[in-house]
Structure formats: C-alpha cells, structure tokens
Amino acid sequence: MLGEACPVSSRAELPEAFEDALEGFRRELALQRSLSEHTVRGYLADLRSLLDHFARMSGTDLSALDLMTLRSWLAKSRTMGAARSTLARRAASARAFTAYLARTGVLAVDPGARLRSPGARRTLPEVLNTEQASELVERVDGDDPLALRDRAIVELLYAGGIRVSELCGLDLDSVDEQRGLLRVLGKGSKERSVPVGGPARAALQTYLQSARSELATPRSGAALxxxxxxxxxDPREVRRVVHRAAQAVEGAPDIGPHGLRHSAATHLLEGGADLRAVQELLGHASLATTQIYTHVSVERLRASFNQAHPRA
Incomplete structure (x- = not known):
C-alpha cells in the first residue's frame, strides 16, 4: 500500500513534533490525495529542508512557523543556486504543508497563503521529428523475448503518448484488442482510454503471443x-530501452520515455489534431499544460523557415 511504501526519511535530525507533522502530512498526500511515491518523496525532501531551516532559526515550536520563515528559506535556497523551477516547487510544497497545519490546528493562520515565488520558466521539450520517431521505433528489432518486449514498449509509448508510470502499470486486462484501446491509470488514479494504432497493436500482439510467456514467472501476476x-x-528499465534506441538514431536528441510522449503530442498537433482531443489523450488536467506543444510546433516551423527560406 502506498501509505506504507514511502516512509519519512530520517536523514535530517528534526524535533519529534516536526517528525509527527511530516508523517501526518505524508499520509494525507499518499492516502487521501493519491499522489505517487515519487511526488510524495519530493514534497517531503522540500519540507525537511524547510523544517531544518526553521529549527535553526526558531527552535521547536511549530506553531511559530510564519511567513518570514518561509521567505527566508526560499531566499536561502536562491542564494545557494536553486533554479526558478526549484524555488517554485519548494514554495508549492510549503503552501501545501502550511495549509495542512492550519487545517489540523497546529497553526492559527496559514502563512503559506501569502507566499509568492518566482514562476518557473517553461522550457520547450526536446522532440523527435516524424522521421526520427519512425527510425527510433524501427531500431528496436529482434526476435528474442526481450527484443519483442522492447518493441512493444516504444510502440506503445509513442502511439499512445502515455507516461512511463502508466505504461509500467498496465495489466493484461488493460488492453481492449477489439477496439484498439488501452485503459490507462493516470495521475490522481484517474482512468482514461487511449487509442493505439495498427503498428503498436501488432507489436503488442507479437509480444503477448511469443514473448510474455517466456519471461513470465510466478511473480508476474497480471502485469502486461x-x-x-x-x-x-521497472520505469528505469523502460528508460534504458528508449535511451538506447534514441542513441542509435543519427541527429536525434537523447530522449527518454517522456520525450516520446512529447513527440507524440507534437506530431498530433502538427497533423491537425484538436488541442482538447490531445489534452484528453495525454490525461492533462489543464489545457494550459497541453498548449506548450503548440509552442513546440511553432518553434519547429520557425527553425525550418530560417533554415530553408532564401530571405529568412
């Protein structure tokens, strides 16, 4: 169970009251908000840094945590070279934690409600062009069980634009062969149906018929x-598969599974897909998240124009 899988780290020496507060917040994140272990660990790492800073400044009375402490912690992070994206993430962690402390009566008021931080600069993701994407998939070849599995992996990642965690979480009954769909469990335990094309379905069918039984053991369970x-x-194994395939494509950026997701979204929009349809496919809660791919398409168009037009 997730609630037992991500214990609060004991790397920093914190007062017992701080540890208790972190443990309560961890349980809320993991059990009530259904956040992933990776996300929970990120929150806790940020908050350990905050509470260590607070303990050095003010002692052990958690009810004294105030806006000045939050701001001085972020300022210290900035002087130590933290990026804008890191500062934004830490501020978000602090706001979530102080809101929890206010709800549970530890704080009389929520100081995090007034905390502001620099917005993270959104960098455009590296993506493959369509030729590179096709070559990457074709580079994953072979007829042994692992090679057939790897081909299914890259086909599904690119065809469905799914996250690596979603891919690893697929079970045998997640595949709707008749309708060509995958039932994917995304962030916040939200399920969605993702269509996949003929090549991905063929690669998956070959894997299921010729490879999975060769890899299966009593511990395989229902895992696809x-x-x-x-x-x-494991996600790390999937990343190795994708990195290895990308390195074999001349001129391609060294992308991982998320790069294939970015590429799929960009190619869909370049091909005329509706932005909201792509949002649904990717499982984005906000359309603003999906809109970054329109900027990717524009940047690629501008680069092509500058390279090819005689009067660019």
Missing amino acids: LLGARGGRI
Whole structure:
C-alpha cells in the first residue's frame, strides 16, 4: 500500500513534533490525495529542508512557523543556486504543508497563503521529428523475448503518448484488442482510454503471443510488460530501452520515455489534431499544460523557415 511504501526519511535530525507533522502530512498526500511515491518523496525532501531551516532559526515550536520563515528559506535556497523551477516547487510544497497545519490546528493562520515565488520558466521539450520517431521505433528489432518486449514498449509509448508510470502499470486486462484501446491509470488514479494504432497493436500482439510467456514467472501476476526476471517492468528499465534506441538514431536528441510522449503530442498537433482531443489523450488536467506543444510546433516551423527560406 502506498501509505506504507514511502516512509519519512530520517536523514535530517528534526524535533519529534516536526517528525509527527511530516508523517501526518505524508499520509494525507499518499492516502487521501493519491499522489505517487515519487511526488510524495519530493514534497517531503522540500519540507525537511524547510523544517531544518526553521529549527535553526526558531527552535521547536511549530506553531511559530510564519511567513518570514518561509521567505527566508526560499531566499536561502536562491542564494545557494536553486533554479526558478526549484524555488517554485519548494514554495508549492510549503503552501501545501502550511495549509495542512492550519487545517489540523497546529497553526492559527496559514502563512503559506501569502507566499509568492518566482514562476518557473517553461522550457520547450526536446522532440523527435516524424522521421526520427519512425527510425527510433524501427531500431528496436529482434526476435528474442526481450527484443519483442522492447518493441512493444516504444510502440506503445509513442502511439499512445502515455507516461512511463502508466505504461509500467498496465495489466493484461488493460488492453481492449477489439477496439484498439488501452485503459490507462493516470495521475490522481484517474482512468482514461487511449487509442493505439495498427503498428503498436501488432507489436503488442507479437509480444503477448511469443514473448510474455517466456519471461513470465510466478511473480508476474497480471502485469502486461515484464522485466528480465519476470516481475512487472521497472520505469528505469523502460528508460534504458528508449535511451538506447534514441542513441542509435543519427541527429536525434537523447530522449527518454517522456520525450516520446512529447513527440507524440507534437506530431498530433502538427497533423491537425484538436488541442482538447490531445489534452484528453495525454490525461492533462489543464489545457494550459497541453498548449506548450503548440509552442513546440511553432518553434519547429520557425527553425525550418530560417533554415530553408532564401530571405529568412
């Protein structure tokens, strides 16, 4: 169970009251808000830094945590070279934590409600062009069980634009072969149906018919994609598969699974897909998140124009 899988780290020496508050907040994040282990760990790492800073300034009375402390912590982070994106993330962690402390009566008022931080500069993701994407998939070749599995992996990532965590979480009954859909469990435990095209369905069918039984062990359970030892495949193994394939494509950026997701979204929009349809496919809660791919398309168009037009 997630609530037991991500214990609060004991790396920093914190007062017992601080540890209790962190543990309560961890449980809320993991159990009530259904956040991933990775996200929970990120929150807790930020908050350990905040509470260590607070303890050095003010002692052990958590009810004294105030806006000045939050601001001085962020200022210290900035002087130590933290990027704008890191400062924005830490401020968000602090706001969530102080809101929790106010709800549970530890704080009389929520100081985080007045905390502001620099907005993170959104960088455009690196993406493949359509030729590179096709070559990357074709580079994953072979007829042994792991090669057939790897081909299914890259086909599904690119065809469905799914996250690596969503891919690894697929079970055998997640595949609707008749309708060509995957039932994907995304962020916040939200399920959505993702269509995949003919090449991805063919690669998946070949894997299921010729490879999965060779990899399966008693510990495989219902997992669709299996690791070399028979358990559910690990995101790190998926990243190795994609990085290895990308490195074999001349001129391609060194992307991972998320790069294939970015590429799929960009190619859909360049091909005329509706922005809201792409939002639904990717499982974005906000359309603003999806809109970054329109900027990617414009930048690619501008680069092509500057390279090819005689009067650019």
